[in-house]
Amino acid sequence: MRFAYSDDLGALKEGTRAFLDGQNPPERLRREGGLELWPALEDMGLVDIAASLPLAEAIALFEEVGRTALPEPLADTAVIAAPLLQSLGAAGRRPQGARVAICHADAPYANHADTADFILLLDAQRVVWLARDAAKLVSVRSIDPWRRLFSVTGQGDTLAEGDAAREACAYAAALGATAAAAELLGLADRMIDLAVVYAGTREQFGQAIGSFQAVKHLLANARVKLEFARPVVYRASAALDSPVAVSHAKIAATDAALFAAEQAIQVHGGMGYTYEADLHYFMKRAWALAGVWGSREQHLAVVEQAVLDGGIAIGPHNSFES
Amino acid sequence: MDLTYTPAQQAFRTQVRDWLAEHVPAERLPSFDTAEGFEAHRAWERTLKQGDWGMVTWPEAYGGRGADLIEWLIFEEEYFRADAPGRVSQNGIFLLGPTLMEYGTEAQKARFLPAMAAGDEIWAQAWSEPGAGSDMAAIRTRAMRDGDAYVINGQKIWSSRAVFADWCFGLFRTDPDSSRHKGLSMILLPLNSPGITIRPIAQLDGDPGFAEIFFDDVRVPAENLLGPEHGGWGVAMATAGFERGLMLRSPARFQKTAERLVTLCRARGANVSAQTRALVVQAWMDAQAYCYSTYQTAGKLMNGGAVGPETSCNKVFWSELDRLMHRTALSILGAAGELDAPQAADEARWLDGYMFSLAGPIYAGANEIQRNIISERVLGMPRA
Structure with missing residues (x-):
């Protein structure tokens, strides 16, 4: 029993944070341009991270991705498509560095499909591998200015059917939900940070508003929620075959991020309700990720059924049985 | 990450479980806040000592068995699973004990710790x-x-x-x-x-x-x-760190309450609304989250790491969870919730527990103080 990631991951997280802080600062988000960071992400080894790290650790790294609201849809390629293709024995379909967009019942619009090399279409009957050129894309607008969504149709190669497709579909859902949960942790952390900084500089009544308990406690509460969402996500990343662990993680991270967003906008006051403050980029990403890869309701139903209908062993002696 | 128990850890669990099955009193002891209950609980502490279970993490020389933190968590899980009596010696073993370990002289440790672990001095x-x-x-x-x-x-x-x-x-x-x-x-x-x-x-x-x-x-x-x-302020802060950190309230305590709440909810079946069912599930999830968090902290300490002011988050989290669980149970129970018979059926324990849960956000440093610590010392917000 060892509930801790390796020291290597700690170092990698630090390195990734420094890199993303430098390459993807709020000034870049404000430019609302293209996905020019892909080559740098590839150089950093992040696009093919699942090949060099245990999957649980690769997913945990997405906390750092969420922290800067990275526009490049790295998770779709790195920790959803790559392990999924691997599990289907189809890793060879994807040349190293190729970008994959995903279309799934829980994530029905493929993010940045227009610049992806391939698109994976998954449903419970069939898993289809589609070159971008062979896909018909119809643009759908997201509230997040950095998410370019498309509904996708087209004829491609069938990678799996029947039971194998159903399993692949469930595996993709688990990967997607857990990666989104990890990003939501980072987003929550960043939104708390932004509010702490704002409260430390904005003065009213002759002092920084961050010195008032009424303001402090909003952010302390957000921190408590985050503190207890993180280990739930870590647990899920190492237990992807447990639907309860995955659903719990998506719920906990969603709640922590949405709560952090609400506290952060409150602390920002009127500025929080503008497009000028950076906060909105992080809030919008959090709202988007809260909805994709399974709604809160959908995940709650999974946990509720397991816990209340006796599907899993509970109690203090069954800490890791679910 | 390795979320499986080693064979040695499983054997340790079995050993604890078997011993508790043989020794935990069949009837619940009277409250340790009464004279009679206090002595009954002291007797239980002495029984625990006979099995060398007084304080498992302490060195053998001081009346412990030199267990590591994972074994401590396993012990606590089995202890609450068995519904064993509350620890009347908790202020000593969980707060002063670790403080003595850190600040005490050799003579003080030898004088006080074994008697504390044995229930001879409470x-x-x-x-x-x-x-x-x-x-x-x-x-x-x-x-x-x-x-x-x-x-x-x-x-x-x-x-x-x-x-x-x-x-x-x-x-x-x-x-x-x-x-x-x-x-x-x-x-x-x-x-x-x-x-x-x-x-x-x-x-x-x-x-x-x-x-x-x-x-x-x-x-x-x-x-x-x-x-x-x-x-003394520095010594007291170390004690408070133990209090808010790992020791005072192990996750098993809340996992046990969550299990009782789930059992109650299941027993009332269709009479429980969807809204309350969602609260019950939330309680189970939060108790699990506290458990994972504690295993994570244990892992960090066992790797030579230290815990800091973020332990103030623990106290806020478990105290509010405990209150939520008891309030939810009472909303299911209705008239039965009023009954005052702490030694009787499970139903009659909820209001008693609810009352105690109301103390949780107050004792060991009121939650408002914890929130000040979190905002100032974890988040770095300015002091008033």
Whole structure:
């Protein structure tokens, strides 16, 4: 029993944070341009991270991705498509560095499909591998200015059917939900940070508003929620075959991020309700990720059924049985 | 990450489970906040000691069995699974014990720890004063050095089970010219010392679980000073760290309550609304989250890491979870929730537990103080 990631991951997280802080600062988000960071992400080894790290650790790294609201849809390629293709024995379909967009019942619009090399279409009957050129894309607008969504149709190669497709579909859902949960942790952390900084500089009544308990406690509460969402996500990343662990993680991270967003906008006051403050980029990403890869309701139903209908062993002696 | 138990850990669990199955009293003991219940719980502590289960993480020389933190978590899980009696010695074993380990002299450790682990000496905490609650640095009770002794005068309050306990660990002002955090010292003294008067305070449930302690020229040997003279604030902060951190409330306690809540919800079936079912599921998830968090902290400590002010998050989280679980149970129970029979069926334990859960956000540093610590020392927000 060892509930801790390796020291290597700690170092990698630090390195990734420094890199993303430098390459993807709020000034870049404000430019609302293209996905020019892909080559740098590839150089950093992040696009093919699942090949060099245990999957649980690769997913945990997405906390750092969420922290800067990275526009490049790295998770779709790195920790959803790559392990999924691997599990289907189809890793060879994807040349190293190729970008994959995903279309799934829980994530029905493929993010940045227009610049992806391939698109994976998954449903419970069939898993289809589609070159971008062979896909018909119809643009759908997201509230997040950095998410370019498309509904996708087209004829491609069938990678799996029947039971194998159903399993692949469930595996993709688990990967997607857990990666989104990890990003939501980072987003929550960043939104708390932004509010702490704002409260430390904005003065009213002759002092920084961050010195008032009424303001402090909003952010302390957000921190408590985050503190207890993180280990739930870590647990899920190492237990992807447990639907309860995955659903719990998506719920906990969603709640922590949405709560952090609400506290952060409150602390920002009127500025929080503008497009000028950076906060909105992080809030919008959090709202988007809260909805994709399974709604809160959908995940709650999974946990509720397991816990209340006796599907899993509970109690203090069954800490890791679910 | 390795979320499986080793064969040795599984064997340890079996050993704990088997021993508890044989020794846990079949009937629930009366509340340890009563004279009768206190002695019944002391007897249980002695039984635990016979099995060497008094304080599993302590070194053998001090009455423990040298277990690591994962084994401690396993022990706690089995302890709550078995519904074993509450630990009447908790202030000693969970708070003072670790503090003694860190600040005590060899002689103090040898003198106090084994008797603590055995239930022979049960400890009360004497920190709060009528004018020093959340603002603990306002302590006024003085312990003046006089030759080889301290002479204590003043008053302490909210001292749990001091009416029945044997010793107390108190925080006193040893430098009369000092103020606030400076000039305080931690001193250990027997509660039957001449000059001590203890007045019980009835708690919410009517039991005399609290006490005021009055000190009138109480002489304590200077060797009972714990840690540096005038450096008691630092010692107390270490104790508070243990209190808010791992030890005082292990996750198993809340996992057990969550399990009882799930069982209650299942038994009432269709009579439980979707809204309440969602609260029950939330309770289970939060208890699990606290469990994972504690395993994570244990892993960090076992790797040589340290815990810091973020432990204040623990106390806020578990105390509010505990209150939510009991409130949810009462909303399911209806009229049965009112029954006052703590030794009777599970149903009658919920209101009793709810009352105690209301104390959770208050004791061990009120949650508002924890939130100040989180915002100032974890988040780095400006002090008022």
